[in-house]
Amino acid sequence: MCSFxxxxxxxxxxxxxxxxxxLLTNAGIxxxxxxxxxxxxxxxxxxxxxxxxACISGGNIYxxxxxxxxxxxxxxxxxxxxxxxxxxxxxxGDNTPAVIHTTIVPGDSLKITVAPKxxxxxxxxxxxxxxxxxxxxxxxxxVLDTVRAAGxxxxxxxxxxxxxxxxxxxxxLLAKEALLRPLGQPSNLPDIAELEKxxxxxxNSIGIGxxxxxxxxxxxxxxxxxxxxxxxxxxxxxxxxxHSARHKEAVx
Amino acid sequence: MGTSEVKQMPQISLTTPLSDDVVExxxxxxxxLLNGVIYTGRDAAHKKLVDLLDQGKELPFELKGQVIYYVGxxxxxxxxxxxxxxxxxSGRMDAYxxxxxALGLKGMIGKGKRIPEVIKAIKQYxxxxxxxVGGAAALIARSIKECSVVAYPELGPxxxxxxxxxxxxxxxVNDTLGGDLYDEGVKxxxxxx
Numbered sequence: 001m002c003s004f005x006x007x008x009x010x011x012x013x014x015x016x017x018x019x020x021x022x023l024l025t026n027a028g029i030x031x032x033x034x035x036x037x038x039x040x041x042x043x044x045x046x047x048x049x050x051x052x053x054a055c056i057s058g059g060n061i062y063x064x065x066x067x068x069x070x071x072x073x074x075x076x077x078x079x080x081x082x083x084x085x086x087x088x089x090x091x092x093g094d095n096t097p098a099v100i101h102t103t104i105v106p107g108d109s110l111k112i113t114v115a116p117k118x119x120x121x122x123x124x125x126x127x128x129x130x131x132x133x134x135x136x137x138x139x140x141x142x143v144l145d146t147v148r149a150a151g152x153x154x155x156x157x158x159x160x161x162x163x164x165x166x167x168x169x170x171x172x173l174l175a176k177e178a179l180l181r182p183l184g185q186p187s188n189l190p191d192i193a194e195l196e197k198x199x200x201x202x203x204n205s206i207g208i209g210x211x212x213x214x215x216x217x218x219x220x221x222x223x224x225x226x227x228x229x230x231x232x233x234x235x236x237x238x239x240x241x242x243h244s245a246r247h248k249e250a251v252x
Numbered sequence: 253m254g255t256s257e258v259k260q261m262p263q264i265s266l267t268t269p270l271s272d273d274v275v276e277x278x279x280x281x282x283x284x285l286l287n288g289v290i291y292t293g294r295d296a297a298h299k300k301l302v303d304l305l306d307q308g309k310e311l312p313f314e315l316k317g318q319v320i321y322y323v324g325x326x327x328x329x330x331x332x333x334x335x336x337x338x339x340x341x342s343g344r345m346d347a348y349x350x351x352x353x354a355l356g357l358k359g360m361i362g363k364g365k366r367i368p369e370v371i372k373a374i375k376q377y378x379x380x381x382x383x384x385v386g387g388a389a390a391l392i393a394r395s396i397k398e399c400s401v402v403a404y405p406e407l408g409p410x411x412x413x414x415x416x417x418x419x420x421x422x423x424x425v426n427d428t429l430g431g432d433l434y435d436e437g438v439k440x441x442x443x444x445x
Binding site: 012013015018019022023025026029030033035036037038039040041077078079080081091093120123151152153155205206207208209211212213214215216242243244 | 281283323324325326327328329332335336337338340341343363364365383385386387388389390391392393394408409421423425433434436437438439440441442443
């Protein structure tokens with residue numbers, strides 16, 4: 001909510017200000033009445049960080065996650081937005097299955113991060129395998145092209161998760177993970193933190209603005225994650241999140 | 253920032269059904285508070301409507317003068333008329349919209365750009381495309397006073413609902429002159445253009 005207020009103070013478009021103030025009021029109503037800010041309560045993306053010394057007993061952990069999603073979406077009056085087959089498209093009725101990413105980490109605990117992801121912004125995300133010679137300028141161009149092509153569809157102001165490096169699928173996962181960082185917290189790598197700042201200014205100079213109707217608040221934050229990659233590759237993935245960036249963590 | 257064609261005009265109130273006269277006076281950037289009956293529909297429902305037309309059958313509601321809101325609400329909590337109910341991306345309805353506009357649909361509410369065929373139909377048949385604020389779903393739900401299912405309950409959130417709205421805030425994006433606020437708005441604020 002502070003980021004909406006800051007954007008409202010800095011926005012120059014009157015329509016943009018009007019929209020940001022509606023979003024601020026909306027966030028207040030949603031919080032006060034415990035109802036969703038946006039009706040698209042997303043696909044349940046769940047990150048599991050499993051300590052290598054922990055032991056899971058009494059059943060399959062993925063079944064447990066899906067049971068949690070089923071209960072949460074039903075008892076919480078959240079929208080069921082999942083179809084069981086991408087081509088046959090029949091709604092599963094309980095928002096399962098979740099998309100689950102698991103990593104093994106040191107220790108004996110289990111950290112669960114739930115990051116519901118809306119369809120409108122996910123649909124406007126993109127990935128490109130650049131030539132290494134294209135370098136940082138190529139990365140900037142691809143990010144701007146993706147944001148421009150997305151225009152109003154992902155409900156700007158948006159949050160950008162950018163993955164640079166790794167492989168085709170690693171870059172996409174890095175981009176998703178980058179979205180998990182608390183809004184606007186810079187990367188702990190100084191050069192990447194600088195690039196995030198520069199990218200945010202660039203993205204906010206192209207005029208898309210709140211809801212794509214013109215203005216300077218196109219993005220609230222740019223988060224970047226990097227990973228080593230092949231000598232021949234420069235993968236870049238841009239995962240777009242709308243302004244309803246909802247995340248929750250728990251450690252067991 | 254250059255001089256703007258898109259100045260902020262005072263907000264006006266409109267009540268559905270909409271007539272040609274009313275629609276023709278609307279201009280891009282106009283902020284409108286909508287009142288009266290509107291219908292909901294996403295792509296699954298639009299496909300069913302167009303299938304009915306192909307079969308020469310009647311639609312489940314009278315289209316003339318009406319407004320369709322592209323929305324799939326979240327479930328209502330006990331005591332609520334409707335759950336959160338913000339707009340979905342309109343582009344998914346582009347394949348079906350021109351046919352409905354030609355049959356008298358006077359307005360659409362959603363978010364995101366329309367294809368040239370829709371913009372042309374809006375101009376030719378005198379209709380209007382409004383944007384609601386994507387993500388302002390709890391706020392918009394407050395302006396919805398009644399909600400009932402008209403057709404296709406099996407589609408769940410994608411069923412066609414009849415809504416009665418009061419002061420539902422929208423902005424004119426495509427008007428009968430062929431204007432497009434998405435293009436015009438961004439041009440004004442793009443640096444170095």
